[in-house]
Amino acid sequence: MEALWVSIGLVTLAEIGDKTQLLSLLLAARYRRPVPIILGILVATAVNHALAAALGSWITGAVGPQALRWVLGLSFIGMAAWMMVPDRLEAMAGGVERFGVLGTTLVAFFLAEMGDKTQVATVALAAKYSSYAAVVSGTTAGMMIANVPAVLLGERVARFVPVRLVHLIAAAIFAAMGIVALVGG
DSSP states (O other): OHHHHHHHHHHHHHHTTOHHHHHHHHHHHHHOOHHHHHHHHHHHHHHHHHHHHHHHHHHHHHSOHHHHHHHHHHHHHHHHHHHTSOOOOOOOOGGGGGGHHHHHHHHHHHHHHTTOHHHHHHHHHHHHOSOHHHHHHHHHHHHHHHHHHHHHHTHHHHTTSOHHHHHHHHHHHHHHHHHHHHHTO
């Protein structure tokens, strides 16, 4: 149960102000069709995070406990530092519009999530916890908690959310998890 709740909390915080959340806002503004956008985000996230968690689970079996402790500790501390770097959306999936709103969202969101903070966090969480299903469910739920309001409410919400404060909180949590892992927790 801890894996589920930690995954939900960390990914929800990490996603606020992230490039994929900006993509959600952009898709919502562009298409004004929330249902296919939300479904595209859900499917893209579930597939992406299932693959990321599989990598994290593989890492757990591939390295010894001492090496894993260092990999996890340094990964979480690295995530804490990365949380302090603001995201911006570099490119929009302009060439995939022939797939409709759902297809465009699915492709754009899946590609935008590659190498993203939340994907890397999913790898680390799956390596830390032995519950693959809880991590994938939690990280996917965290993405939906952060992105569905962005799709439904758009920029009205974005103006009132203190993104910098949320990133500081997420960075502190990642740093604490990294220190605990390094100390031997």
